Amino acid sequence: MSSGIIEFFRRKLGGEKPLHPIDRRAAKHWVKQRLAHIFPELRNDPEALERAYRELDMEPRPGSGRGGETVFEAILPGRL
Numbered sequence: 001m002s003s004g005i006i007e008f009f010r011r012k013l014g015g016e017k018p019l020h021p022i023d024r025r026a027a028k029h030w031v032k033q034r035l036a037h038i039f040p041e042l043r044n045d046p047e048a049l050e051r052a053y054r055e056l057d058m059e060p061r062p063g064s065g066r067g068g069e070t071v072f073e074a075i076l077p078g079r080l
Helices: 002-013 021-038 046-056
Strands: 060-062 070-072
16 A cells, blocks of 8 residues: 555656657657748758757756656747
C-alpha cells in the first residue's frame, strides 16, 4: 500500500517525460506545412522555409503552469 503512494508521488513530482524525437519532428513538420500554406512563396524554397521556422522560434519549452507540460510557443521576431 505505501509503495503505491510513494510511486504516485514520485511520478507526479518527477515532471513530464522529455519530448520524444518523433513527436518533435512531427510538430516541426506540421508548423512548416502551415507556414508553406500561409506563405506560398516558401513552398519551393526549403532554405527560406527553415529560416522562417527558426525565426518563429518554435522549439518546445517546459510550461510554467501547474504540471509544467511541454508547450510550443511562437516568439515573433522583433517582439519581447
